Amino acid sequence: MWGLAETGNMPVELSKNFRVLRTWIHNALGIKVCVLQQVDSTEKKLFVYPPRPEFEGVPFCGGLLCSLNWQNIKSLVQTFPELKPTTIPPSWPSFGFGDRLGLATPGHIQALYGAKVFPVLAQQSMRENARTGRTFADVLSDALVGVLQTGWSKGYGADADHLKDIEEARNAARLGYSFFTCDPSDLLVPVERLA
Secondary structure (H helix, E strand, C coil), X not given: CXXXXXXXXXXXXXXXXXXXXXXXXXXXXXXXXXXXXXXXXXXXXXXXXXXXCCCCCEEECCEEEECCCHHHHHHHHHHCHHHCCCCCCCCCCEEECCCCCCCCHHHHHHHHCCCXXXXXXXXXXXXXXXXXXXXXXXXXXXXXXXXXXXXXXXXCEEEEEEECCHXXXXXXXXXXXXXXXXXXXXXXXXXXXXX
């Protein structure tokens, strides 16, 4: 299990060039991580304390300052398996947020507090990915960073939407998606041909 530590309980004094985005999480092994944002930028980084060899980063304030690339996201999920997308709990309604640009997850999570709704935070179609220049890995990474940034611990889903072939589904499954929406539109017969 993992727990939250508010910013007042930081294990190290961070540089004045960065701010912690709300919370740290920690596990039973004493590994602590948080999302940092540069004060003069919108760029976010992952801070891992103490340094861990499975993360790619540069030494910083006694820990590692890491890019939010797919390798570090995979290491984050291996270190904190509770951050993985899950399936919908029985008898819970769900809502797919479809954050098209990967920036709105913290706001979506804030809107959820007090509601008994299971969030599908990573939800995008192949068509939308092509139009926005994103991949399923990008969509899942952005959702996971939003979960970490806000301290959301009630689970979330990841829907690979409008899949048209088995390889797209396999790719999404390898990444950790928990829902798959198939799009059979290429196989449908036009109504005019049915008569």
